[in-house]
Amino acid sequence: MELQAPLDDRTRWSAIGHCPIEKAMGVVGSRSAMLLMREAYYGTHRFDDFVERVGIAPATAATHLRALTDAGLLEPSTYQDPGERARQGYALTAAGADLMPVVIGLFEWGVRYADGNDQLEYAHAGCGASVHVEVRCSDGHAVGIDDIVVRRQPR
Amino acid sequence: MELQAPLDDRTRWSAIGHCPIEKAMGVVGSRSAMLLMREAYYGTHRFDDFVERVGIAPATAATHLRALTDAGLLEPSTYQDPGERARQGYALTAAGADLMPVVIGLFEWGVRYADGNDQLEYAHAGCGASVHVEVRCSDGHAVGIDDIVVRRQPR
Numbered sequence: 001m002e003l004q005a006p007l008d009d010r011t012r013w014s015a016i017g018h019c020p021i022e023k024a025m026g027v028v029g030s031r032s033a034m035l036l037m038r039e040a041y042y043g044t045h046r047f048d049d050f051v052e053r054v055g056i057a058p059a060t061a062a063t064h065l066r067a068l069t070d071a072g073l074l075e076p077s078t079y080q081d082p083g084e085r086a087r088q089g090y091a092l093t094a095a096g097a098d099l100m101p102v103v104i105g106l107f108e109w110g111v112r113y114a115d116g117n118d119q120l121e122y123a124h125a126g127c128g129a130s131v132h133v134e135v136r137c138s139d140g141h142a143v144g145i146d147d148i149v150v151r152r153q154p155r
Numbered sequence: 156m157e158l159q160a161p162l163d164d165r166t167r168w169s170a171i172g173h174c175p176i177e178k179a180m181g182v183v184g185s186r187s188a189m190l191l192m193r194e195a196y197y198g199t200h201r202f203d204d205f206v207e208r209v210g211i212a213p214a215t216a217a218t219h220l221r222a223l224t225d226a227g228l229l230e231p232s233t234y235q236d237p238g239e240r241a242r243q244g245y246a247l248t249a250a251g252a253d254l255m256p257v258v259i260g261l262f263e264w265g266v267r268y269a270d271g272n273d274q275l276e277y278a279h280a281g282c283g284a285s286v287h288v289e290v291r292c293s294d295g296h297a298v299g300i301d302d303i304v305v306r307r308q309p310r
Contacts, residue, residue, distance in 0.1 A: 001196045001198070001277075002198075002280065003198065007275070010197075010199075010204070014210075015193070015208065015275075018272040019190070019193070019272065020261070020264075020265025020266045021189060021193050021258060021262050022186065023265040023270055024262070024265035025190070025261065027269055029184065029185060029189065030180075030184060030185070031180040031181065034176060035174070035176065035180070038174070041300065043156070043157075049165070053170065053171075054171070055172075071268075092300075095267075095268045098264060098267065099264055100290060101256065101260040101288040101289070101290055102257055103176060105254075105256040105257035105260055105288065106176045106179040106180065106257055107174075107176050107179070108175075108256075109179050109253060110176055110177070111175045112253065113179075113182075113227065113253070114178035114179050114182055114226070115178055117174065119307060119308060120162070120170075120305055120307065120308060122156075122303050122304070122305055123292070123304050123305075124292035124294070124296055124304075125157065125302050125303065126292075127292060127294050127296060129296075130292065131290060131291070131292050131293075131303055132290075132292075132293065133256040133288050133289065134256070134288065134289050134290075134291050135255060135256055135259055135286060135288055135289075136286070136287065136289050137285065137287075138285050138286075138287065139279070139282050139284040141281060143286050145196065145252045146280075147279055147280050147281060148277050149277070149278050149279075149280045150197065150276075150277055150278075151278055152274060152275065153274060153275060153276045
């Protein structure tokens, strides 16, 4: 990446406290939060299932599920198992679904560099080809790290 | 996402301890680690600059920079300012550069949902269009969250 003038003079600006990456990590920047989101993508709704499938303490799950709900990634939802009363669970919101590129990016990076398993893969239901994340510009060009400029947003 | 048989029976498998997302979050799953990576993308090499630009304590920066180096995202590099002796700093590795889709994904999500700033944007140096992450299959189709199946990797 290249910082475009006037951003190239780092003595004159700071990202602290307003960087979108920092803000996003304030919401989903813990292992527990990210794995709860993974479970929501995998179709988990029920509190006990989140606890068991992520492998964390109930109190930890409760804290993070509440924070993810407050931040708008999950919302309360009602489910009902056969023969049981309706219960309160959690469902993905549009904001939660829009975190998907981050989660798939972590999956890909983990497989390649962090000794992640090779048991599962994500594939396109339509054609069966495997799924991955790409960095592209809005004109459709594939963009590598050396092809990116960081600039002030045009007003 | 849809879990394909036999994965749809969640009582018969667990992701705990070997999920690539979990492994990746073990390495970069903290606000400090991710912001240090951001600074590495922005061209920071020197320890004091990482400390100042991320806004964390020197001891915290040292711990995280060492962990990121041990995990292979950064590597020791030598830099020399005019009139000073050569010093040890940090440079991106290929593994560090390959985390870029995650970081850009967090940037995008943060702008949209977490009150991230609208001061900066990432753009393609070649054509000037803004840069974003996309989820696609290897046949080139754009893939939404409802178009993904989770399957056992073919052997």
